[in-house]
Amino acid sequence: MELVCPAGSLPALKVAVDQGANAVYLGFRNSTNARQFAGLNFSEKKAAEGIHYAHSRGCKVYCAINTYPQPAGWNEWTRAVDQAANLGVDALILADIGLLDYATHKHPSVNRHLSVQGSATTAAALQFHADNFGIKRAVLPRVLSAAQVADLVKSSPVELEVFGFGSLCIMVEGRCYLSSYLTDESPNSKGACSPAKAVRWEDTPKGLESRLNGTLIDRYQKDENAGYPTLCKGRFNVGEATYHALEEPTSLNTLNLLPQLKKMGIAAIKLEGRQRSPAYVKQIVEVWRQALDALEEQQDDFKLATPWQKTLSSLSEGSSTTLGAYHRRWK
Amino acid sequence: MKLTLGPLLYFWPIKDVHQFYGQVADWPVDTVYLGETVCSRRRELKQADWLAIADALSAAGKEVVIATQTLLESTADLRSLNKLLEAVKDKNNNWLIEANDLSAVQVCKELELPFVAGAAINIYNAATLQKLAEQGMQRWCFPVELSRSTLADQQAFIQQNNPKIETEVFAFGHLPLAWSARCFTARHHNLPKDRCQFVCLDYPAGLPLKTQEDQQLFTLNGIQTLSGACHNLIQQLPDMQQLGVSHLRLSPIYQGLKEVVDKFDLARQGQLPSSDPLKLVEVDSCNGYWFGEPGGQQINPNL
Numbered sequence: 001m002e003l004v005c006p007a008g009s010l011p012a013l014k015v016a017v018d019q020g021a022n023a024v025y026l027g028f029r030n031s032t033n034a035r036q037f038a039g040l041n042f043s044e045k046k047a048a049e050g051i052h053y054a055h056s057r058g059c060k061v062y063c064a065i066n067t068y069p070q071p072a073g074w075n076e077w078t079r080a081v082d083q084a085a086n087l088g089v090d091a092l093i094l095a096d097i098g099l100l101d102y103a104t105h106k107h108p109s110v111n112r113h114l115s116v117q118g119s120a121t122t123a124a125a126l127q128f129h130a131d132n133f134g135i136k137r138a139v140l141p142r143v144l145s146a147a148q149v150a151d152l153v154k155s156s157p158v159e160l161e162v163f164g165f166g167s168l169c170i171m172v173e174g175r176c177y178l179s180s181y182l183t184d185e186s187p188n189s190k191g192a193c194s195p196a197k198a199v200r201w202e203d204t205p206k207g208l209e210s211r212l213n214g215t216l217i218d219r220y221q222k223d224e225n226a227g228y229p230t231l232c233k234g235r236f237n238v239g240e241a242t243y244h245a246l247e248e249p250t251s252l253n254t255l256n257l258l259p260q261l262k263k264m265g266i267a268a269i270k271l272e273g274r275q276r277s278p279a280y281v282k283q284i285v286e287v288w289r290q291a292l293d294a295l296e297e298q299q300d301d302f303k304l305a306t307p308w309q310k311t312l313s314s315l316s317e318g319s320s321t322t323l324g325a326y327h328r329r330w331k
Numbered sequence: 332m333k334l335t336l337g338p339l340l341y342f343w344p345i346k347d348v349h350q351f352y353g354q355v356a357d358w359p360v361d362t363v364y365l366g367e368t369v370c371s372r373r374r375e376l377k378q379a380d381w382l383a384i385a386d387a388l389s390a391a392g393k394e395v396v397i398a399t400q401t402l403l404e405s406t407a408d409l410r411s412l413n414k415l416l417e418a419v420k421d422k423n424n425n426w427l428i429e430a431n432d433l434s435a436v437q438v439c440k441e442l443e444l445p446f447v448a449g450a451a452i453n454i455y456n457a458a459t460l461q462k463l464a465e466q467g468m469q470r471w472c473f474p475v476e477l478s479r480s481t482l483a484d485q486q487a488f489i490q491q492n493n494p495k496i497e498t499e500v501f502a503f504g505h506l507p508l509a510w511s512a513r514c515f516t517a518r519h520h521n522l523p524k525d526r527c528q529f530v531c532l533d534y535p536a537g538l539p540l541k542t543q544e545d546q547q548l549f550t551l552n553g554i555q556t557l558s559g560a561c562h563n564l565i566q567q568l569p570d571m572q573q574l575g576v577s578h579l580r581l582s583p584i585y586q587g588l589k590e591v592v593d594k595f596d597l598a599r600q601g602q603l604p605s606s607d608p609l610k611l612v613e614v615d616s617c618n619g620y621w622f623g624e625p626g627g628q629q630i631n632p633n634l
Contacts, residue, residue, distance in 0.1 A: 071484035072481070074456055096456070098456045098461075123409065132462070175453070178508050181626040237545070325512040
């Protein structure tokens, strides 16, 4: 299985390559990708430098252009596709049907991967993209159980990539408009969810409050760890109860599903985290490289090494991890 | 301008569903979308029951559209989608399909069935419109989070290149904002999703989610998250008429829907209610998306 690692900056790209990523994925410095953060991502020049660094060490580079362009911004998105193709990336990670169509006709020789934002969860949806855009691979939304993924591998017309570790979307990707309901930015339109510019922290007699564009997302008592106010991870009132009504702050971790994923025939494991530091990237790539190598060597005798899970837990949101939807009970 | 009744998003007992659509037959709506679009575990009505309601409404003069599931997760979900669309094809009576996922677009293409692209199919630009029109799309629903200015650009493209395509805008109701593998209503009751005891039946108007300051933020509806406020574009109706919007969608609410339908019916005939914010239902209104603002906001352009 290929290990696909996040590169939010040139230093992060370099450590991912050095730690043994088989592929890194990056985006440009604008709204054309789903991790639009201030100070993050690549100019054309930096991207060229990163691609050279990766390619000269046998590592592939994928470019995520996985938000949804509107007519007023269309040219910015097609320019990003042209730039990536001209830079010689190994694949474009796309979600928008119009943009997939553009890339298919304009750059037929550049591989196209369907982004997780493309929200394809069935053989029929994957067939749509295979028939129309000849996609080589699709990244699956984090909503399927392990059994459902296994079924899908059997009927999929293309190879499949799944998320292995990192932030967890509780909603099916590409079809979540919660962020733009409260702020003027969403993953689809701007590549941003619960954007930092809308976040306010305030110490009050009732506790430390986090707000998103004025709306109270959570309130922390002194002994509690405060987390980033991603709006689906807040504490809300439903009926008489105040709780994490949608999702707790936690990270996805499928390390102990690795043997199963390999048996199913999954082509690639993706690590989330382009918004994270190079130090974070170094640690997660190191663990996953070791785990994948161990799996190759030990095959059926594969055992998880304790330090791996310890490292991953310490790097997780709320210091806790979950198998997410892969695990039936979580639903 | 045509008025459409969107699919029933909530889970109601079968007798309530029959009673509801019995009344709808006499309402001034032109089109009715029918079927379960949220959760495959909701089987109060079987496929045959939905098709019988479709027959009845069709006989009452309504255009019928068969709506499909939005988030498909299993091969069983895909099988029942195939079964539904094959049944519609066999009836051969020109009913449209509302494709709420690209799975349905693909199956419609294979069965040569014309379809409406639902609002959860991301049609954000002209190239996407064009590509889906080539697959058999006759009408599209404007994605809920987009603004008037994007709609105007899309309408200009349609008028120039493909004037047969019809455009539908979600004009009233709680906005469908997200779908999840997890059922939030079952979670609220500490029940696993696959043994949920069908608790959604207890919430015919959804389950309100409020902030700790009592602001109604969202409405939980099983695996779906709807807006807390009720979206209402009645004041924008003349503007939409000018933009060439052909269909206005009214999404079913539990109580007071008839009054809403009547108000929209009058409005499309030129009798717009006064510019005071309309109190059609007892929850906050919102219209922010239309103005390119956060969707939950209520903008009054006259102030």
